[in-house]
Amino acid sequence: xxxxxxxxxxxxxxxxxxxxxxxxxxxxxxxxxxxxxxxxxxxxxxxxxxxxxxxxxxxxxxxxxxxxxxxxxxxxxxxxxxxxxxxxxxxxxxxxxxxxxxxxxxxxxxxxxxxxxxxxxxxxxxxxxxxxxxxxxxxxx
Amino acid sequence: xxxxxxxxxxxxxxxxxxxxxxxxxxxxxxxxxxxxxxxxxxxxxxxxxxxxxxxxxxxxxxxxxxxxxxxxxxxxxxxxxxxxxxxxxxxxxxxxxxxxxxxxxxxxxxxxxxxxxxxxxxxxxxxxxxxxxxxxxxxxxxxxxxxxxxxxxxxxxxxxxxxxxxxxxxxxxxxxxxxxxxxxxxxxxxxxxxxxxxxxxxxxxxxxxxxxxx
Numbered sequence: 001x002x003x004x005x006x007x008x009x010x011x012x013x014x015x016x017x018x019x020x021x022x023x024x025x026x027x028x029x030x031x032x033x034x035x036x037x038x039x040x041x042x043x044x045x046x047x048x049x050x051x052x053x054x055x056x057x058x059x060x061x062x063x064x065x066x067x068x069x070x071x072x073x074x075x076x077x078x079x080x081x082x083x084x085x086x087x088x089x090x091x092x093x094x095x096x097x098x099x100x101x102x103x104x105x106x107x108x109x110x111x112x113x114x115x116x117x118x119x120x121x122x123x124x125x126x127x128x129x130x131x132x133x134x135x136x137x138x139x140x141x
Numbered sequence: 142x143x144x145x146x147x148x149x150x151x152x153x154x155x156x157x158x159x160x161x162x163x164x165x166x167x168x169x170x171x172x173x174x175x176x177x178x179x180x181x182x183x184x185x186x187x188x189x190x191x192x193x194x195x196x197x198x199x200x201x202x203x204x205x206x207x208x209x210x211x212x213x214x215x216x217x218x219x220x221x222x223x224x225x226x227x228x229x230x231x232x233x234x235x236x237x238x239x240x241x242x243x244x245x246x247x248x249x250x251x252x253x254x255x256x257x258x259x260x261x262x263x264x265x266x267x268x269x270x271x272x273x274x275x276x277x278x279x280x281x282x283x284x285x286x287x288x289x290x291x292x293x294x295x296x297x298x299x300x301x302x303x304x305x306x307x308x309x310x311x312x313x314x315x316x317x318x319x320x321x322x323x324x325x326x327x328x329x330x331x332x333x334x335x336x337x338x339x340x341x342x343x344x345x346x347x348x349x350x351x352x353x354x355x
Contacts, residue, residue: 052238057172064166097294101247101316102166104291117172
């Protein structure tokens, strides 16, 4: 019995591998398609790449966190682009001199998010411009 | 015996954003402001350093602020320049999505004019290790996010008074933990051991400073 069991397992192994590989490919494709659908186009509903829970203590407009949460909760992709642009105008240090890790992390998320939105809206040149800026950030680390 | 001049910079403060320094950034799960926590911890570090003088060390401690006021990033660094400080430690707390955890310490990159990057990094590693160990002893869910390069205004060597030829001031900024996480808020603000935990973190920072200035 143990021998038969081992033999059977050896014979079916390649089949199992192929089936598992096909299943994995299907899952990856399905996930990718789902992600494309979920992010939406210009006028569609906006869902940020990373989900953020509502803040336990909501912050006022004009503060870094308040403006960040406002952009995260934009109803449409177009409105999100507007809000992230406003966020970066207000909170990205013009001279690149950050105050702390909190500011750096939130500004970086905003830069990534706006870049992703520009590509989603088909504005490739604007997206590329933001991508180059992010590469600058990565080079300094 | 350790000796030297140490500048402790509690991040943020006041109600106005001034010269790159916002009045406040992170808010704890229960609503405690980061600016309040940085001042509280900064004063504990000051007291612990001054108490160490009684044990044979010789520190001069200068605070960038002792009340709820804000100073520009350059003004904070200038305090170190004006007192010919050996060390500047800027204290901050972090926040993101109420889930991310960890301790990180930041130094200015060489590419952004840091004339004593290696010295800053050595100091930062001591701070990072001691603070992480202190928090990890209370809560194993914290993470060691390490020492990272970041262009921060308060660590600007020109404002600190450092030059290529004369760069006595080592400087770093510690992000103690993510206070928007409920467990961290309990650890540092609302739990029954919060006061003792804050004192232990202050002592950990003091131990790192003593080690750096020996």
